[in-house]
Amino acid sequence: MENEVMFEEIVEYEDYKNWAKKDKINFLNEKFGTNNSILKGTIQLASSEKYFLITNLRNIENDIIINPFNNEILRNTICLCENVDSFLLKRNLKVGDEVIFKFTIPFSQHEDKNKLIIAKSKTVYKVTNIMEILDNIDNNVKEKEIFSAVNLIEFLEQIREKDFGNKINSIINERILLVNKNIDNYLKEIKNKIQTQEERLKELENIVSEKEFEIKELEILRNKYIELGILNEDNVNEKKEEIIKEEYIDIKDKKEQIDYIQKYLALNKGLYYDDHILKRFFLALHTNQIIILSGEPGTGKTSLVRGFSEAISAKHKIISVQPNWTDNQDLLGFYNPIENVYVPTPFLDAIIEAKENQDRLYILCLDEMNLSHVEYYFSEFLSKIQSDKILDLYSKKIYDENLKELNMKWEKYLKYENKESLKEELSNEEFNEFLALKRRYNLLKKYKAQVEIPDNIRFVGTVNKDETTKSLSPKVIDRSFVIEVKEYDENLVSKFSELEKENYQKRLYLKESDFKMESKDILDEIKEELEEIKLIFKKMRVYLNNRFDNQVKQILGNDYIDRDDLLDYIISSMILPKINISINERNEQIIDEISKLLEKTKVSKVIFDEMKEFAETEYILTFWR
Known part of the structure; x- marks a missing residue:
């Protein structure tokens, strides 16, 4: 340059x-x-x-x-x-x-x-x-x-x-x-915000201090209630079940789990079930649908619930439905306004127990659920299962009033040191009054105005196909996964007779987390098949709605079942049970169309062939034959 x-x-x-x-x-x-x-x-x-x-x-x-x-x-x-x-x-x-x-x-x-x-x-x-x-x-x-x-x-x-x-x-x-002036204003704004936050923080510190004092007072009161026998210490300190791993067999693969369960039931319980029944039951436990086990009396429906629950270490409760059940009070109990206590049922007690043990899977079985009209006693509960899961047992206002009244009545007993001194110094009449208050208090704390249905419960119903039972309503069927249970094949007995029983005596330990409900989007190729299936069954007045699509997504979330079997199980357990029509010439053409669709299936074809055979004499095509 x-x-x-x-x-x-x-x-x-x-x-x-x-x-x-x-x-x-x-x-x-x-x-x-x-x-x-x-x-x-x-x-x-x-x-x-x-x-x-x-x-x-x-x-x-x-x-x-x-x-x-x-x-x-x-x-x-x-x-x-x-x-x-x-x-x-x-x-x-x-x-x-x-x-x-x-x-x-x-x-x-x-x-x-x-x-x-x-x-x-x-x-x-x-x-x-x-x-x-x-x-x-x-x-x-x-x-x-x-x-x-x-x-x-x-x-x-x-x-x-x-x-x-x-x-x-x-x-x-x-x-x-x-700009300096703007920055000064901004800094003043920040300073004011900090000051406001500091004041709010001070308020929160005061609130925390007050709450800590209240907690200490409640702790003292709780200990006093325990000393007086108002609260049982066993109820206060929840006992966790101790799991001894040596007592269980550890199998991770779900296909292998189903295979082991089949052999466990056969060799230890003398219960022989086709693997498609066990696969569908295992699959249904991963959904929020009601599992309906249908079949002739004596085919092992209730035994399947008991045996399967034992095989996977799940808790099960068998609730026997009575012919005179007419509303949800028969299922959940009722509030007694004379004694001011809630009168529960074994069904409600099972729900509360499950909520207190949420790591454990609970299977609640309504045995012979169609002895009474299911929609009379179960319809309201059924809607709750697949919505907010909150059961309203009675008024929240009644609960608050009862709790306030009981806390006031306890005050006169707090001067006594413990249950022994209280019993010594009170007359028999006064002590009986105390015991009545104690019973009422514990019932109130256990049966609150609202109860939440926990995620670790699955609901099963057994249904007999005979003249003494009531038919299921479309609303119940629409929310159900139906499994038809038949008498076992004698070939299963010989199949398992060669196995060593001692290799199958341990139970699996499957927790609630092993049955999480996971939805999976429907793949395009499966969606096309489902749309074809929907169109065919629509001709039979079987309408598969959004609820059906959501149920299918839950089913597809279980990728351990082969694709062909999944579609077979969807048809056999979620579509065929919806069919209930009179036979005419037009329907006969549709029946042939469905038979062709089901030709390669294993479970659905057998069921539909039996439905057709029933229709030849009764002129009604129905799953509930």
Whole structure:
């Protein structure tokens, strides 16, 4: 360059590159004639999209103070950015523009990475466009980016005394004052918020302190209740069942679990079930549907619930349905307004027990559930299972009033030390009154106004196919997974007779978490098959709605069942039980169409063939034959 004025002493790069970072920056500031690391240069593109060059480096006031190095590498600086084109467009810059910038040197122990002057991208601005810096400051303040605004103000304060002209410097001074004022207001706002938060924190600390005191008082009262026998200590301290691993067999694979269960039932219980029955029962336990076991009396429906539960170490409760059940009080109990207590049922007690042991799977079986009209006593409960799962036993207001009354009546007994002293000093009549209050109190605490159905319960119903029972309503069937249980095949007996019983005496230990309900989106190829199935059965007045789709998604969440078997089980347990129509010529054509559809299935074909055989004499095509 013609105007290039070199320093009297040229620094060799080989010496410079071994200096410390601080020494390098101080040296560059001295040689460039600046004390704030601010330079001027010209934009030039590089071969990368991640950075561009700034060449012709010089002092922002004096163009003849230039690079002090006798080395081409250090005659330029680079500016790193995400994308060069986007950066230049955003800053309204182009190749050849003169810019001002603040430089630094990235420290690294690798000398090749510790040699370049780096331009800080946030400080690169066109020399003639100082107003853009001010606009960016305003935006930062507006968007509460206080530290970015402060950095830009410091940058402006470092360059405003340079020779940009009185007009520019005057504008810079005005805007800096304005921004400082905005920042002051913002800091005051932050300070007020902090003060408000500190006051709120103090309030919360006081509330916590009050609650801690209340908890201590309640703890004292609870201990007093235990001493007086109002509360049983066994009920207060929940006992967890101790699991001895040696007593159980550990099998992870679900297919192998089903196979083991089949052999366990055969060799230990004398119960022989086709593997498709066990697969469907196991599959249904992963859904929120009611599991209906239908079949002739004596085919082992209730035994399946007992045996299967034992094989997987689940808790089971068998509830015998009575012919005179007419509403949900027969299922859940009722509130007695004379004695002011709730009168429960074994069914409700099982739900409460399950809620207290949520790691354990509970199977509640309504045995011979169609001895009475199912929709009379079960319809309301059925809706709750697949919605909010909250059972309203009685009014919350009644519960609160009872609890308040009992707590007031306890006060006169709190002066006694323990149950023995209370019994000694009270008359028989007074002590009997105390015992009545105790019973009422414990019933109230156990049977609150609302009870939540926990996720670890599965509901099963056994249904006999004979003239003494009632038919199931479409609402019940629509929410059920129906499994037809038949007499076992004698071949199963010989099949398992060769096995060693001692290899199958241990139970599995499957927890509630092993039966989590997981939905899976329906794949396109299965969706096409299901749509075809829906269209065919629609001709039979079987309408498969959104509930059906959601149930299918739960079924598909169990990928241990083969795809063909899954579709077979969906048809046999969720579609065929919905069929109940009179036979006419039009229906006969549809029957042939369904027979063709089911030709390759294992379970559905057998069931549908029996349905057709029944229809030949009774002129009704029904699953419930």
